[in-house]
Amino acid sequence: MGRRPRQGPPRPPAAPADIQLASDPQPDLEHEQTVEAAAYYDVDLTNRLAERVEFFQCRFKKATLAGSHLAKVRFTDCLVETSDLSNLRAEKGTLERVKLSDCRMTGLAWSDGLISDATFTDCKIDLTNWRFARFDVVTFEDCNLSGADFTDADLRGASFTGCDLSGAQFHNAKMAGTRFRTCELEGVGGIANWEGAIVHPDDLLGLSYVLAGALGIVVRETDR
Structure with missing residues (x-):
């Protein structure tokens, strides 16, 4: 509880000193495998099952990990572009110094994980599960996070800019210092846990309806 976010x-x-293309167009992943300085370009890793896989200084472009189950996976110093991570299950996973852009991540499950020094840009991250995850210097920019579940997450090191967070859930989340700017906030849940969050003035109108709903206030034109 006393942790101070960076x-x-x-x-x-x-950046890796050297990088090689993955030799197998559809490589298998093994338990406790470490992959270093590999480029997964147009590679299909759909529905793989492995635990404690580590990707170090790897590059993913037009790759797919859709439907895979990679418990305790670790991505360090990686770039992920225009790739498909939809329905990837990665409980207790780690993202550290990772950039993700233009990726499809619908249904991703990263519960009880760590996300540190990560940037998400123009990604579709709707209906995702971030329960109990910790965010340490993480930015979401122009992302669709509608319906995302941040229940019990530590979001004190996260910022959201230009994101669709409609219907996202924040029950029991830690949010002191979490930043929101020009975001869609309609229907967010757990508004009582937003104490200490930093909201841009442009977002206050949309947030006011959520606050009114949480307080049981009915917003409508009154009859004279």
């Missing part, structure tokens, strides 16, 4: 923008991924 400040500043996310640290960028460290």
